[in-house]
Amino acid sequence: MESLAKTAVLLLFSLMMLVVLPGLEARRMEVEESAKAPPPYSPIIASCAPKLPKNCGDEVKESVLGLEGSVPTADCCRQLVRWGKTCHDAFAQLLVSREPASQKSSILSNSKTIWEGCVDVEESSPIISSCAAKLSKNCGDEVKQSVLGPQGSVPTDNCCRQLVRSGKTCHDAFAQLLVSREPASQKSSILENSKTIWEECVEVVAQPPVSS
Structure with missing residues (x-):
């Protein structure tokens, strides 16, 4: 009888593990995916994004990330200045949040340089x-x-x-x-x-x- 009881307990434990372990694994994977996922758009980015054409946004992104030889065109610069510094700064912070921490200082420095350069372009407009x-x-x-x-x-x-x-x-x-x-x-x-x-x-x- 004692042997049967032990067997029943082991079977019950095995069944519980079969039910619980997949759930724990799924939860672990969910947490990992959540950690990998980029942060959601802030309200200010959600508001700013539709105001800048996608091609200009791509130009600014490439320039802020320091891709070799990439600077916004004069036309994009004028659009960026009309977009406003608040939107530009929020966009830079979004890029900071999505790139390795080691790139933070270069992203912010590039962002500042691009803004100042684009303001100069706007001031030189006819x-x-x-x-x-x-x-x-x-x-x-x-x-x-x-x-x-x-x-x-x-x-x-x-x-x-x-x-x-x-x-x-x-x-x-x-x-x-x-x-x-x-x-x-x-x-x-x-x-x-x-x-x-x-x-x-x-x-x-x-x-x-x-x-x-």
């Missing part, structure tokens, strides 16, 4: 180059500080006259350039300040100069 020549450097700095500064900050009357002479197309292009270089959270305040500054400068120009 409209920006043409508009920049219409404002003195001091006035350009005043407008920039007013657009980026607290609401209510406006350029001097003399700078306002230069700004209005340069035209609204130039002013709007300059505002969009600033939007592309600043965090996305500042976009609405930059555009609002830009609109206010333009309207106030138009009023300044409409008034006759004060005689001394």
Whole structure:
């Protein structure tokens, strides 16, 4: 009887192992696959991704990863700057998360270099180059500080006259350039300040100069 009991216990144990072990193995494989899987897209990447054409995204990716001889084209650079620094930085962080840790510093360094180079390309675009020549450097700095500064900050009357002479197309292009270089959270305040500054400068120009 004792022998039969031991045999029954062994059989029961064997049956339990047949049921449990496949489940444990499946769970182990699931955990391993999960560890290998790339991290999911963050909300910001999900929002940014549709705004950059795939071919330009591929150019930027290859450049950030440092593939030999790969740099974004001028057209892609302009698209990248319009995409915005917040999206560009989020894309770089996504690449960091998917590549070996040893590549982190080179990815971030390449990303910074590419952004700065693309901003230079955008600033050298025909409209920006043409508009920049219409404002003195001091006035350009005043407008920039007013657009980026607290609401209510406006350029001097003399700078306002230069700004209005340069035209609204130039002013709007300059505002969009600033939007592309600043965090996305500042976009609405930059555009609002830009609109206010333009309207106030138009009023300044409409008034006759004060005689001394």
